[in-house]
Amino acid sequence: MSDEDSIEFQFPCDFPIKVMGAALPEFHQRVEEIIRRHVPEVGADAFSSRASSAGRYVSITVVIQAQSRAQLDDIYRDLTSCELVTMAL
Template sequence: MTDSTPDNERETLLEFPCEFPIKAFGKKDGDFAKRVFEIIKVHAPELTREDLSARESSGGKYVAVTAQITAHSQSQLDAIYSDLTDSGAVLMSL
């Protein structure tokens, strides 16, 4: 049996719109936070630089960037995670 529920209507525990943190991990370089910002901003145009925070790993080789967005749908979140994964710079995203 196949599920005929459209992607934008599938079940989720989230109630939209909601505040949602997106975290991306990558190697520390001068452009990583900027790249993460630009990827997410395509899908969340209201995102500002003030909505981002960054934290270096204990060894200083990696960085975690967190963007606090207002999520409007599951499909929006799926698109953000897909683009982050496809970027090549992001090693992992949560």
Template sequence: MADETLMEFPCRFPLKIMGAAVPEFHAQVARIVERHVPGTPEEAYTQRASSGGRYLAITVVVEAHSQVQLDALYRELTACELVTMVL
């Protein structure tokens, strides 16, 4: 039962990654996403700064092929020192 999911794969799955607005944040997030979802195009990314400009939210829509893949991506993103939160 642990392998069951309510999602059907493959599917497009949006992730919102938030962190400090530092120059290397987007590049680091893109490297992590590329390791788990190779070939994710730059057009899949959008970003928005907070009103005060201290934080950046990056949304990336990935083509997910399994729950295991999404879980591994989520774990690596949340382990990144530049990432504050992943939704």
């Protein structure tokens, strides 16, 4: 068991999710749709984005109020199954 597997969270808690993908116009919209499906109350100010140095990729960070491990698992499952998402951390 790695150290990461043994981390215990106290829910609810603020939890940052970072999503990376190609800098396409629909990328941000799709990520926001996925997050809002699981956390409808998340505000627009919870999202921030940053372009890569060459501008080909973008990372989006959103801080949510996580309610459970199952909720986080569902969010990551949906994000990683999206064809526009390269990586979700």
